[in-house]
Amino acid sequence: MMPSLRSIFSTDYRCEHPPYTAHLVSHSPLVIYIKNFITPAERAHLLKLGNGTFTRSGVTTSSSRSSSNNNPHNHNHGQPATAHNHPVRTSQSTTLPPSDPVVSCIETRALLFQSPGTPRSHLEPLQLVRYAPGEHYHFHTDWFTAPGAHAGADRGGNRRTSFFVYVRVEEGTLGGGTNFPRLRIGWWCEQGIVDCDAEWEAGVTFRPVEGNAVFWANLIEGEEDGLGGGGGGRRGDERTLHAGLPVLAGGKVGMNIWTREGPVGEGIRGG
Ligand SMILES: O=C(O)CCC(=O)C(=O)O
Numbered sequence: 001m002m003p004s005l006r007s008i009f010s011t012d013y014r015c016e017h018p019p020y021t022a023h024l025v026s027h028s029p030l031v032i033y034i035k036n037f038i039t040p041a042e043r044a045h046l047l048k049l050g051n052g053t054f055t056r057s058g059v060t061t062s063s064s065r066s067s068s069n070n071n072p073h074n075h076n077h078g079q080p081a082t083a084h085n086h087p088v089r090t091s092q093s094t095t096l097p098p099s100d101p102v103v104s105c106i107e108t109r110a111l112l113f114q115s116p117g118t119p120r121s122h123l124e125p126l127q128l129v130r131y132a133p134g135e136h137y138h139f140h141t142d143w144f145t146a147p148g149a150h151a152g153a154d155r156g157g158n159r160r161t162s163f164f165v166y167v168r169v170e171e172g173t174l175g176g177g178t179n180f181p182r183l184r185i186g187w188w189c190e191q192g193i194v195d196c197d198a199e200w201e202a203g204v205t206f207r208p209v210e211g212n213a214v215f216w217a218n219l220i221e222g223e224e225d226g227l228g229g230g231g232g233g234r235r236g237d238e239r240t241l242h243a244g245l246p247v248l249a250g251g252k253v254g255m256n257i258w259t260r261e262g263p264v265g266e267g268i269r270g271g
């Protein structure tokens with residue numbers, strides 16, 4: 001179903017937040033599933049904005065200390081898309097202009113969801129990620145395992161929270177779920193939202209459902225160990241390890257909304 005784009009493109013566009021619903025999946029780590037976080041018209045607009053601008057996704061590997069000793073697949077991304085290609089991430093991605101009114105509206109929604117006081121300057125530009133059949137993003141954390149170039153205070157420190165939003169899921173898509181292997185939820189299962197048939201040991205797999213989103217907190221508050229907390233008294237939460245499982249058929253476009261501990265700095269959000 002194609003949504004009408006007239007209202008979203010007209011000059012009298014107004015930012016309105018849809019009546020999404022939030023469902024607590026896990027207290028610790030904090031994981032919240034959000035239904036209808038973005039509207040069909042917004043999804044169409046985001047895809048149009050990204051059209052023709054996708055390039056091979058980048059991955060940042062931490063060359064210094066890693067806090068994920070027993071996980072050889074702990075790669076963090078954040079590089080410009082062309083900077084460092086890696087087989088752990090075979091998707092294509094692009095960033096969206098913060099100046100676009102629809103992008104800005106979704107940013108506002110993401111900020112309000114976390115706490116009304118979260119400044120816009122802490123947001124990285126929204127990133128679309130596109131997967132064709134056979135493409136995936138191997139297990140990783142969104143938080144940076146080593147402070148430095150990507151998590152320094154001048155770059156906003158570490159990634160405090162993540163939203164992964166399902167923007168487009170082609171009809172007949174198989175695979176492409178978002179798997180959190182260390183998450184255990186025994187008391188809730190909603191077929192169509194999570195893969196209820198998956199082995200307990202496999203953790204939780206969120207199915208890609210257009211318009212819906214998964215939100216989680218990347219950092220454990222108040223336990224500084226010097227690993228990428230950006231000086232904020234926080235450290236990365238290993239339990240937030242996750243993967244974009246291979247798309248087996250069809251196609252998927254997702255969107256990352258990352259909030260840093262501090263302002264991301266000029267030049268990243270376009271000043
Ligand atoms: O594709 C997914 O389901 C997850 C992607 C992801 O984790 C990321 O882009 O950081």
Ligand SMILES: [Fe+2]
Nearest residue numbers: 140141142242
């Ligand atoms: Fe991720």
